Each structure stands twice: as C-alpha cells, then as structure tokens.
Amino acid sequence: MVGSNDIERSKRFYNAVIAALGGGEATLNVAGSGHTRLFYRNEGGTNFIVSEPINDEPATVGNGSTVAFACNSPEQVELFHDTAVANGGTSIEDRPGPRESAMGTITLAYVRDPDGNKLCGIHIPA
Template sequence: MYEAVSRRGIDTTADKASMPAQHARYMAGLKCALRRWPFHAILSVGGPGSALHFSVEQFQGDAMFSHVAVGTNDLKQAKTFYDAVLGAIGYGEGVLRAKGDYVYVSDTSIFIVTPPVNGQAATPANGGTVGFQCQSVEHVEAWHAAGIANGGVSVEDPPGVRQTPAGKLYLAYMRDPDGNKLCALHRMAT
C-alpha cells in the first residue's frame, strides 16, 4: 500500500504495480509539488492504515504556515461545507485520514478539519480568522456563495472592496457551521 498527498488529497492504491497511468502522472505531479512546498515532506509507506507524516526539516520560499487546523463538532457537515467553499476556489475534496480528520492540500500548505484531539467540544477562536487567498473577485464571490449555501453565515460587511494600508482588497467573511471565522481575499490591482 502507498499513500500520496497533493492538492487533490491523499491517494491510496493496492500497490505501485497496479497503478494506472493516471496515477503515475499524479505521482509525477506530486513530486513537483513537494519540491515547491516550504518544508520537506516524508511519505510513509506501509500496510493498511499507513498514514502520511510530515517532517518540518527546513523552510524555504515565502510561505509562512505549514498548516492550519480548525475544530469541528460535526465532521460530516464540516466536510460538506469545506468541500464546497474550497472547491469554489479550485481545491479538491477533503480526504479522510486514518486519525479521523479531513485534509485539504495546496502547493504550500495544508488545511485540516478535525474533532478536537482532547475530546472536548470544538469552539471557535475568539478574535481568530482563517484567510484563504483567491485568484479573482469571482473566486471570492463563488467561495462566499458556496459557504452560505452549505450552512455558513455571512459576517461583517457584505463581500466587496476594502481599502487597506496594504492596498485594495476584495474580501468576504463568514462563519462555518461550527462558528470558525473565515475570510476570502483577492488582492486587486492598484
């Protein structure tokens, strides 16, 4: 068995010999993506239940975070919500790991939706916001619409342009079904 992770999620198949051509291309793409990540990733290969492990050995490039995790009290609802909002901005569906959380992968980081490891109820961070970079105003709008359609609640001002010290930004804010505050951001040309 092997597992591989990329922007599309974790991919598991019986053995490399039975890997179809599409998986071979997928694995080649994974190798390229891993070279761009700001950390060194180690793939665990083993029997059933093997998991993906990351080792942060050295930082390169300009990515600040290796991962962001938010807690949930309803993993099924959270997956539906995040599949929709992250799908609206170009990411694949979350993949269930053996430890019982969902992982969404980009070229530079990982977003994780998980029940709290301490067994307590998940609560949103007071003053915390998770921001997602978007390629266009249309992506911000699609992200927001997908979230509202899947149990999110719009907060703050409606999606739109904000003038900030960092320049013009197109922003949308909402809370996920567990109350975590999220933002979609597109940096506009000046």
C-alpha cells in the same frame, strides 16, 4: 486547522468551499486516537485541516481568530462567500466587496462555518 463537532457536516461544507477555490475534496484521516480529520492540500503544499478535538471536549471558535483563503479574483471572493452560505455557513460583517487597506484596494468576504469558525476569502491585486 479548525475544530468540528460534526465532521460529516464539515466535510460537506468544506468540500464545496474548497472546490469553489479550485481545490479538491478532503482526504480522510483517522488518528491513532480514533479522531477523524479532513486534510485539504493545494499544489503549493498548503494544508488546511478540520479535526475532531483530540481532547474529546467540544470544538470551540477562537476569539480574534480568522482563517483566510487566497482568492484569484474579486469574483472568486464572491463565489467563496456564496458557496459557504449555500452550504451551511453564515455571512458576517459587511457584504463581500472592496476595502481600502495599506496594500491598496483588496476584496474581502467573511463567513462563519457551521461550527462558528471565522473564515475570510481575500483577493489582493498584484
């Protein structure tokens, strides 16, 4: 879950990014407190949620926090990155591409969403 200060802006951003990963649009949920949340689900049962903060304080980013999205290929990592940037995200760190790791060569892309939350598209070959 990540917080948002503008749920409609987040909906436009994440609907596009999640679609690039093969997912569908958000299901809108209004909590009993009146706060709006966006629920994204995939076939494996994983949830990704965007929420207005329940404590009514501004949404802030977590230092050292990154939400990673699994990608099916290096090309999908690139699509994740480019879609995020085209929809209000900011490219950060190195350009999307291969990185050496303990797991071998993986492909990564890092962006920040419009609220500043750090996101990663990652492909780890089988």
